[in-house]
Amino acid sequence: MRLTELENRASETLRLPIRIGVCDSDDGAADLNSAETAQLERFETDARRRDWRRGRLALKAVLRSLDRSDDTSDIRLPAPQLSLTHGDGTAIAVGTPQPDTHVGVDVEALRPVNMRMALWFLNEAELDWLSRREPSERSAALIRLWTIKEAVFKCHPANDGLVMTDFTIRSPSADVSDVRTADGLQFRCASFHEDVGIISIATQGEGNED
Numbered sequence: 001m002r003l004t005e006l007e008n009r010a011s012e013t014l015r016l017p018i019r020i021g022v023c024d025s026d027d028g029a030a031d032l033n034s035a036e037t038a039q040l041e042r043f044e045t046d047a048r049r050r051d052w053r054r055g056r057l058a059l060k061a062v063l064r065s066l067d068r069s070d071d072t073s074d075i076r077l078p079a080p081q082l083s084l085t086h087g088d089g090t091a092i093a094v095g096t097p098q099p100d101t102h103v104g105v106d107v108e109a110l111r112p113v114n115m116r117m118a119l120w121f122l123n124e125a126e127l128d129w130l131s132r133r134e135p136s137e138r139s140a141a142l143i144r145l146w147t148i149k150e151a152v153f154k155c156h157p158a159n160d161g162l163v164m165t166d167f168t169i170r171s172p173s174a175d176v177s178d179v180r181t182a183d184g185l186q187f188r189c190a191s192f193h194e195d196v197g198i199i200s201i202a203t204q205g206e207g208n209e210d
């Protein structure tokens, strides 16, 4: 993944400065401080500890790029300016220097998916849009819609109790999707195809029409 290029594309597309941190190895594990190490030890499986550690290292990189302390021990997401996702051993953190602005990120590997999954998280108009894609493009389209809803969920400042069907993607074909929630909030979300899969990044505000 070319980080600087992705940061530039994301910043330009979303009209918001975006910083990205990626961690896909255990190098730098010693950089966790004592509070973070204590938090890490609460997790029971090696896989979860690996993901959590890589997530903190990715977050630290973003915090440093925002000229902030890289102590993550007090950060509880959702929180303004920061978001985090994991995919196949790669942690991706996203941040913005813009104060009081929420961001959200989600990554999913591209793979063939069972279209019945769509019934669990898409509304009628979104299902109709999906059914009009070329069959060969439907898995990628479904994965993109999933990452958009997950990224917007993480961007929502008070997301406790919300589910995927609470989010409506009004412009699924647009470069910057316009996403609304029943509580009247508006979000914009852009998706990027990278080696690791589809990465969607969301922030607050209105997106584009199809």
Ligand SMILES: CC(C)(COP(=O)(O)OP(=O)(O)OC[C@H]1O[C@@H](n2cnc3c(N)ncnc32)[C@H](O)[C@@H]1OP(=O)(O)O)[C@@H](O)C(=O)NCCC(=O)NCCS
Binding pocket: 051, 052, 055, 077, 078, 079, 084, 085, 086, 087, 105, 106, 107, 120, 150, 153, 154, 155, 159, 160, 162, 163, 164, 165
């Ligand atoms: C919380 C949730 C967004 C995590 O997504 P995921 O795809 O399982 O995992 P990801 O790797 O992309 O993201 C995990 C990170 O999101 C962050 N996160 C967790 N809860 C969060 C929240 N409520 N808001 C924002 N970010 C959150 C954490 O940093 C977490 O990483 P960490 O535990 O290592 O710190 C997801 O499980 C969820 O609840 N989705 C929406 C609700 C829903 O509809 N659920 C039913 C799906 S059928």
